[in-house]
Each structure stands twice: as structure tokens, then as C-alpha cells.
Amino acid sequence: MGIGGAEPEAPGPTAMPPVAYFSPEFGVSEVIPQYSGGLGVLAGDYLKVCADEAQPLVGVGLFYHHGYFHQRLDQAGWQQESYRELDPSEFSFEPVAGEGIELPLGDRLLRARVWRQLVGSVPLYLLDTNVPENADDLRGITDRLYGGDIEHRLRQEILLGMGGMRALVAAGESPVLFHSNEGHAGFLILERIRHLVQDESLTFEEAVEAARAATVFTTHTPVPAGIDHFPMELMARYFQPFCDSVEIPLERLMALGHFPGQAADAPFNMAVLGLRVSGHANAVSRLHQQVSQHMFHGLWPNLFQQEVPIQAVTNGVHARQWASPEMAHLLDRYLGPRWDVHAAVDWSRLRAVSKLELWDARQPGRRRLVAEVRRRLRAAESSRGVPEEELTWTDEVLDDHALTIGFARRVAEYKRGALLFSQPERLRRLLLNPEHPVQLIIAGKAHPVDDQGKHIIQALAQAAHDPQLRRHLVFVEDYDIAVGRMLYQGADVWLNTPRRPMEACGTSGQKAALSGALNLSILDGWWDEAFDGDNGFAIPSFEEELDLGRRDHLEAEALFQLLEDQVVPRFFDRDEEGVPRGWLGMVHQSLATIVPLVLGSRMVADYIRQLYQPAAAATALAAVDRHRGARRAVAFADKVRGSWPEVSLRARGFPVRGLARPLAYGSERVVEALVRLGGLAPHEVEVQLLHGPVGADGQLIAPRVEMMSVDEGTANGHHRYLGRMALVTQGPYGFTVRVLPRRRNGDGPPAEIPVRFAEPLRLLR
Numbered sequence: 001m002g003i004g005g006a007e008p009e010a011p012g013p014t015a016m017p018p019v020a021y022f023s024p025e026f027g028v029s030e031v032i033p034q035y036s037g038g039l040g041v042l043a044g045d046y047l048k049v050c051a052d053e054a055q056p057l058v059g060v061g062l063f064y065h066h067g068y069f070h071q072r073l074d075q076a077g078w079q080q081e082s083y084r085e086l087d088p089s090e091f092s093f094e095p096v097a098g099e100g101i102e103l104p105l106g107d108r109l110l111r112a113r114v115w116r117q118l119v120g121s122v123p124l125y126l127l128d129t130n131v132p133e134n135a136d137d138l139r140g141i142t143d144r145l146y147g148g149d150i151e152h153r154l155r156q157e158i159l160l161g162m163g164g165m166r167a168l169v170a171a172g173e174s175p176v177l178f179h180s181n182e183g184h185a186g187f188l189i190l191e192r193i194r195h196l197v198q199d200e201s202l203t204f205e206e207a208v209e210a211a212r213a214a215t216v217f218t219t220h221t222p223v224p225a226g227i228d229h230f231p232m233e234l235m236a237r238y239f240q241p242f243c244d245s246v247e248i249p250l251e252r253l254m255a256l257g258h259f260p261g262q263a264a265d266a267p268f269n270m271a272v273l274g275l276r277v278s279g280h281a282n283a284v285s286r287l288h289q290q291v292s293q294h295m296f297h298g299l300w301p302n303l304f305q306q307e308v309p310i311q312a313v314t315n316g317v318h319a320r321q322w323a324s325p326e327m328a329h330l331l332d333r334y335l336g337p338r339w340d341v342h343a344a345v346d347w348s349r350l351r352a353v354s355k356l357e358l359w360d361a362r363q364p365g366r367r368r369l370v371a372e373v374r375r376r377l378r379a380a381e382s383s384r385g386v387p388e389e390e391l392t393w394t395d396e397v398l399d400d401h402a403l404t405i406g407f408a409r410r411v412a413e414y415k416r417g418a419l420l421f422s423q424p425e426r427l428r429r430l431l432l433n434p435e436h437p438v439q440l441i442i443a444g445k446a447h448p449v450d451d452q453g454k455h456i457i458q459a460l461a462q463a464a465h466d467p468q469l470r471r472h473l474v475f476v477e478d479y480d481i482a483v484g485r486m487l488y489q490g491a492d493v494w495l496n497t498p499r500r501p502m503e504a505c506g507t508s509g510q511k512a513a514l515s516g517a518l519n520l521s522i523l524d525g526w527w528d529e530a531f532d533g534d535n536g537f538a539i540p541s542f543e544e545e546l547d548l549g550r551r552d553h554l555e556a557e558a559l560f561q562l563l564e565d566q567v568v569p570r571f572f573d574r575d576e577e578g579v580p581r582g583w584l585g586m587v588h589q590s591l592a593t594i595v596p597l598v599l600g601s602r603m604v605a606d607y608i609r610q611l612y613q614p615a616a617a618a619t620a621l622a623a624v625d626r627h628r629g630a631r632r633a634v635a636f637a638d639k640v641r642g643s644w645p646e647v648s649l650r651a652r653g654f655p656v657r658g659l660a661r662p663l664a665y666g667s668e669r670v671v672e673a674l675v676r677l678g679g680l681a682p683h684e685v686e687v688q689l690l691h692g693p694v695g696a697d698g699q700l701i702a703p704r705v706e707m708m709s710v711d712e713g714t715a716n717g718h719h720r721y722l723g724r725m726a727l728v729t730q731g732p733y734g735f736t737v738r739v740l741p742r743r744r745n746g747d748g749p750p751a752e753i754p755v756r757f758a759e760p761l762r763l764l765r
Contacts, residue, residue, distance in 0.1 A: 022185035033067035049600035051120025059124035077461030161187030183270030210630035217278035229267035279747030302755035309748030316603030369490025402437035406491030496521035510598035646678025689723035
């Protein structure tokens with residue numbers, strides 16, 4: 001195999017083509033702390049699902065010798081971080097044959113060992129720079145996950161992307177597609193470009209086109225501040241040799257990480273790189289798709305926002321490792337042993353589960369949670385020097401029968417872990433009610449440099465040490481996969497309070513739902529599309545309130561009202577057998593509607609259908625006959641640039657015979673467009689009719705797009721196109737026509753695709 005990838009063939013209608021899946025972190029197991037939170041745990045789940053289904057996927061990441069930190073709180077509740085030296089030999093990793101890889105790093109040579117970890121049948125390749133041949137600073141590149149300064153991060157991302165491509169070669173892997181899970185691995189495209197230029201004799205632009213077809217990019221970031229940006233000075237230091245090797249100026253490389261019109265010396269944006277050089281891209285929930293289309297609309301300024309080519313594939317989870325044994329056994333009995341990997345299960349069979357069976361399946365998880373929290377709490381207090389005789393109270397913490405609310409996630413300000421604590425007296429009444437006992441268990445880590453997050457943890461920890469509350473409120477230290485699993489399986493309610501729409505997806509509530517917990521959440525991320533009114537509780541969101549303090553107050557008020565008026569009363573509304581039948585009706589609905597949505601097998605199937613299959617087909621077209629498709633695409637783009645100034649059009653609508661006035665819903669209209677194509681031919685463009693409701697600003701709102709057909713040429717050099725539309729809404733309605741170049745490779749439209757509109761917008765009513 002070369003770094004350009006295997007010679008592609010169009011796969012079958014449902015098969016996954018061979019894929020290399022790059023991620024900066026993989027949460028495969030709690031004993032291998034190579035993850036910090038949701039991104040890594042998702043990547044680990046992705047590998048496990050693909051292993052269950054024997055999919056042809058390999059993972060590529062880094063081996064961090066200190067992993068991610070272990071958390072403990074001091075007497076004041078302030079987070080302290082510690083790191084343990086990790087030895088790959090502890091984990092039965094296998095070294096890939098040979099001496100590893102070598103990679104230019106600016107004007108230096110970096111060496112890395114490559115380890116193979118088997119995740120079921122899926123190999124995960126991890127690069128490790130802690131080798132004697134490297135100088136100390138280079139050995140430290142893979143020291144910690146998300147540690148160090150911006151230059152350290154750049155070095156890690158060069159190793160992950162460009163070094164990861166070389167690791168695949170060393171391992172003898174031949175993927176067809178390259179999937180970058182977030183922008184951290186985006187530099188993989190540069191290594192593929194280098195290979196295509198130097199070994200396949202393509203120009204830089206042809207290499208970009210060829211590599212783009214085979215690249216898939218997933219964005220997980222709903223805010224620009226969460227994206228890596230690298231200053232031009234660092235880019236010059238580390239990438240000038242690359243630019244020289246592919247014969248381009250540094251400014252051309254920098255443009256791949258810029259929005260249109262940005263200054264040449266603006267910081268290099270890794271998400272922009274990922275979108276520019278990927279033929280297919282996705283967000284991780286439907287709501288996040290809309291957020292991403294808005295955030296990156298500037299890359300496609302001539303398209304409508306909803307046309308920005310970022311699809312939605314909602315995250316899922318590896319169900320078997322998260323569901324409680326009791327709930328998994330129940331699902332096995334009623335749905336069959338393959339419920340976790342087979343999306344075609346008849347979920348209506350869950351109706352046969354009795355409420356008593358469901359209630360009995362829920363109890364052991366809560367008991368295990370209470371016992372383990374007591375054990376951990378006692379150990380944490382003892383580590384802070386509290387004498388043994390003063391720890392007897394920890395044996396009385398929590399109640400096996402209380403309504404248990406779980407909240408565990410990375411601690412960041414927008415996640416609002418302290419929202420419940422904004423009304424302390426109300427929380428106190430909730431937790432200290434002897435007739436309806438409620439308890440709250442919290443876990444989470446703040447990034448080591450995030451003092452704001454650490455202050456939130458400190459406030460939570462101090463509240464948990466209140467002598468009155470400490471038997472009902474616990475902060476569990478050192479949140480990891482094991483702590484999360486314990487909470488998911490034991491909680492009755494899973495609380496999630498992000499500031500909408502800043503949660504890209506979030507999967508903790510998905511995992512809790514697998515064991516029968518009900519979600520109590522802001523309608524953000526995955527919950528926005530999963531909530532149906534009966535399968536959990538939705539906290540109202542006040543996004544129109546611009547004052548964040550006021551907004552938080554309103555949403556806290558709504559949260560407490562839900563807890564006081566609906567959640568707590570329903571849980572404690574018991575029949576003569578002590579069973580909360582109304583509550584369990586909601587659990588039934590949650591299992592039947594949420595579990596099919598959150599299965600990792602559904603997520604993988606969506607990736608295959610929406611991204612991998614089209615990308616494989618586009619790759620085959622681009623690569624045929626030594627990349628003839630890519631060469632033609634670049635030549636066509638050059639032709640379009642030369643001809644586009646001459647392209648013009650005008651359009652008019654006229655009634656279909658017998659059309660009555662006034663124009664009503666369902667009425668039809670024929671549209672004629674006269675298009676001057678300059679040096680382009682009709683088969684090289686698409687002429688499209690756009691129609692729909694018109695907003696107060698005079699612009700079309702989410703217009704429908706209809707292809708127009710060429711009718712005949714005219715003497716003055718125009719081509720006549722015809723289209724037909726039906727008015728599909730009431731109120732102000734309009735249409736326009738546009739022309740754009742036709743894409744033939746099957747991938748998404750490139751950034752800054754030229755578009756010409758007929759002016760002005762035509763109003764029909």
C-alpha cells in the first residue's frame with residue numbers, strides 16, 4: 001500500500017469499505033486512561049461496534065505515557081491532578097514489526113514506535129515517541145493527552161495525522177477511506193497529498209482533489225472556541241519543508257485552514273481544514289448539524305445555510321458494555337440475544353414486559369451504586385487524612401430506595417453542573433424530604449487549566465460536605481468509564497443541563513437510558529430528536545433571553561418545577577405492591593423509543609449509508625486510470641474560473657393553463673430561465689429553480705430546489721431552461737433561479753463553489 005490508499009472498488013450496497021478511523025483519544029477501557037471524556041469514549045465504542053459486526057475498520061491514535069490525569073480533591077474541594085506512568089507492556093500491546101516510523105518535524109526527524117492493540121477483531125494502532133532515538137523534547141510529544149502548550153498540541157497533531165498515515169503503511173494496512181474524528185487528525189490529508197504529488201506525479205491541486213474524495217470528517221464542536229487554531233509562525237516552522245516538497249507557497253497551505261477573505265497570516269483553523277479537504281462531513285446530531293451549518297456557512301457563502309454539506313449522524317453507544325446485567329438479561333429474553341447489534345429488532349415486543357419485572361430489574365443497579373459510592377467516599381476521605389473513627393457516617397450515605405439522580409460529565413461552564421445549586425433552599429427541601437427521599441450523585445473532571453471548571457467542582461464538593469446534606473448528596477472523585485457505568489446503571493433519573501445548543505450530542509443520557517433511567521434534560525444534542533413527550537422529561541430552554549444570568553435563573557426555575565411537580569411525585573406514586581406503575585410506563589416508552597436510536601449499530605449503519613458508501617464511490621471515480629477523475633476535476637475547475645465572469649441569467653414565471661387567481665396553496669407555475677454560459681456547455685452546469693416562503697427580510701426561507709431542463713438555444717447565445725413548481729405554503733411566496741457547476745465525482749460541493757443567481761427574487765404573492 002502507498003499512503004494514497006488502496007486502489008478503490010465500489011463496495012456492495014450495504015458493505016463498509018475499508019476505513020482508517022483517526023482519533024486523538026480512544027476510551028477502550030478504564031484501565032487504559034487514553035481518553036478524557038465523550039470524544040474518546042465514543043471512539044472506543046465505535047471500534048467495539050465495528051468489531052462486533054466484523055467491519056473492515058482500523059483505528060489510529062497516540063499512546064500517551066501518562067494518559068489523562070487522576071483526580072482527587074483537597075480539603076478545600078480544589079481539584080488536584082496526578083499522572084501515572086503507563087507501560088504498553090502492561091496492556092498486552094504488540095509492537096508493529098520493524099523499527100517504527102520516521103517523520104520530518106520541521107527541520108528535525110521524529111521517530112515513533114507503533115503499537116497494535118486489538119479491540120475485539122479491530123486493530124488500533126498507537127504511535128509512541130518515547131524512544132531512545134529521540135531527544136527529550138521529542139520523546140515527550142506523547143506524554144499526556146491534551147497537555148502542554150500550543151506548539152506541543154501542534155506536534156501531537158502532526159504525529160497523529162501524518163505519522164498515523166505512515167503507521168498504516170508500516171502495519172501493512174490498505175484502507176480505502178480515511179475518517180478524521182474531529183479536526184485533531186486533519187493533517188493526515190497532507191501526508192496523502194505529499195504521496196500523490198511525489199509518487200503519483202499529480203499537481204498539488206490534483207492531489208487535493210484525489211485525497212478529498214476519500215476523506216470523511218466528523219465535527220464534534222458546537223462553538224468556535226473549541227477548535228484548534230495554530231499561528232502562521234508555527235505553521236511556517238513545521239510545514240515549510242512540506243510546502244517545498246509539493247511546490248506550493250506557504251500561503252497556499254494556510255488558505256486550506258482559512259475562511260474566504262481571511263488574512264493570509266490568520267491562524268490556521270483545523271476544522272476549516274477538515275471541511276475543505278473532506279468530500280463528506282457530518283455533525284453528531286440533527287441539532288448540531290444546524291449549528292455546524294451556521295458556524296461554517298462562510299465556507300459556502302453562495303449556498304443557503306441548510307445546503308452547507310454537513311450531514312447529521314447522531315452518536316450512538318456500544319450498548320452491551322453500558323447496560324446493567326439485569327436490563328441486558330431482560331432485553332435478551334424479550335428481544336433476542338442480538339438486540340444490541342441488530343437495528344431490525346421488533347421493539348414492540350417490550351410491551352410484554354410486566355411493570356413488576358421492569359421494577360425488579362432496576363433495583364440491583366441502585367444497590368450496587370450506593371455500596372460503591374460509600375466505598376469510594378470512605379477511601380477519598382481517608383486519603384485526605386480523616387481518622388477512621390470519624391468516617392462511620394459514610395456507611396449511612398445514600399439510600400437503596402431513594403429516587404436517585406445522576407449527573408456525570410466533563411465539568412465545563414456551559415454544562416452548568418451547578419444549576420441545581422443556584423437555589424440552595426429549594427434543593428435542600430428536595431433532598432431532605434423524609435416522605436419522598438431524593439439523592440443526588442455527581443461526578444466530573446475539569447481540564448487541568450480550567451480554573452472556572454475547578455471552581456464549579458469546589459462548590460459542588462463543599463455542598464456535598466454540608467453535615468445536613470452529605471447523606472443525600474455525593475461528589476464521586478476520579479470520574480472515568482467505571483464511575484460512569486456505575487452511575488448509568490444505578491440512577492433513576494439522568495440530569496443534563498447544558499446551555500442549548502452547546503451540547504453537540506452527549507451520550508451519557510443514552511447510556512443511562514439503556515438501564516432504564518429516565519432523562520431529565522434540556523432539549524439539546526441527541527435529546528432534542530429523541531424526546532417524544534412520554535419517554536422522559538424536557539427542561540424548557542430560554543434561548544431568546546440574552547442575559548445569561550437571567551436565562552440560567554429561568555431554566556433553574558423550570559428544572560425545579562419539573563422535579564417538584566412531575567418527577568418526584570410520579571416516582572413515589574405507588575400501587576398496593578409498592579410499584580410506581582406510571583413511572584414504569586415512562587421507562588417502557590423510553591426503552592422502546594430511545595434504545596433503538598442510541599444503538600452503536602445504528603450509528604455505524606448511518607455512517608456506511610450516508611458517508612462511507614458515497615465516499616468510496618467518489619474515490620473510485622477520482623482514482624480510475626491513475627487519477628484521471630481528479631485531473632479532470634481540477635481542469636474543469638480551472639475552466640469554470642475562466643468562464644464564470646461571462647455566466648448570466650434571467651428568469652420569469654408564467655401560469656399553467658387554466659390557473660385561477662389569486663395564487664393558492666398547491667397552485668402550479670412554470671418558470672423559464674435564459675442562461676448565458678460563456679465557455680461552458682449545458683452538461684457542465686446545473687440550472688436550478690428555488691422556491692418557497694419569503695421572510696420579512698425579503699429572502700427565501702429553506703427553499704425547495706427543482707432541477708430545470710434545457711429546452712433549446714437561442715440566437716443571442718442564451719440557453720432556455722424550463723421548470724415547474726407548486727406553491728407549498730401559505731403567505732408570501734417567491735422563486736429564483738441559479739446556475740452552478742456540475743459535480744461529477746459524487747462528493748460534496750467544494751468550499752467557495754461559484755453560484756450565479758437570477759436577480760431579483762420574484763414574488764408570486
